[in-house]
Amino acid sequence: MTHYTKEQITNIAADVLEMYGQREYPVKIVALAEALGLSVYDTIFDRDDVAGMIKANERKIYICKTDSALRQRFSIAHEIGHYVLHYRSGEHINFDENKHISFRDSLSSLGFSIKEVEANYFAANILMPHTEVVKLYNDNLSIADMAKYFAVSQTAMGHRLNFLGLGNE
Template sequence: MTTLYSVIAEAQRNAPVDPAALARKLGIAVKPMLLDDDMSGALVKVTPDKYEIQVNALHPETRQRFTIAHELGHYVHHRALLGEGVNDNRAYRTTQGDKLFNPKIGPKQETEANRFAASLLMPAAAVERLRAEGMTTAQMASHLGVSQHAMSIRLGVPYEPA
């Protein structure tokens, strides 16, 4: 029997994880769009039982990947709270006045979606294996298809831009 978590585990077998392919496997379309620069993406209800992820096509690929994973986190953990959906700015926060402002999605849910995204894209086992191989933070970030900043947060080390 295929479960949501087995589909996620399957996606994590390859590095880097492809969050867009995972979304499609879950029946969620991913649409790169021209959004305001301060808007990273959104999870939008398109029919009563179907969602799509809109992602800012102008953001760097690593940012787009994290945004897709973050919106998947909302889908996995907060579907009962979504209503018409939720959009997220660069800080992965929905704010009053946003088109899809959702008062049911607050800081707690945004943190949960961020943790989901980090765990999806940087699985603990993969991070430990790469660390044991002696990779630098930058090498690990490149291997997993994430930003150095995201990798630094996952490792719990200070971010030092190049």
């Protein structure tokens, strides 16, 4: 199994945005999923802690219809991350038939699974690309204004700034 460095994930996310013409913010995440050949559906999961799921061999992403729009955007980006990083290799899609379903749940952000950490990092890079975050930060935008610009939660924006060494607000 391939594991990626943060730099590799940053570059892959930037390539995906460039390849699929996502140069405006907020990123049109459903359109990006569709450009990658993925369909997005909203649903109610059997478990309250599940926010999203990908059935990679069916190219379907499911998100929790009762989550906020901002959480849904992150969940879609997270599942795209699984697809790009863990199931797709160039134009050849490699599926492990026993592991083609991936859930984004309450454990995903805790760092227990490298795949979950990678998918979260990919999602942050898709929704809040490094160069654009730095540009807004240097323009002295507030966390609230940056979060609105990227259509992410203020919490996600704060985490992204802190990770990039720009935070402490």
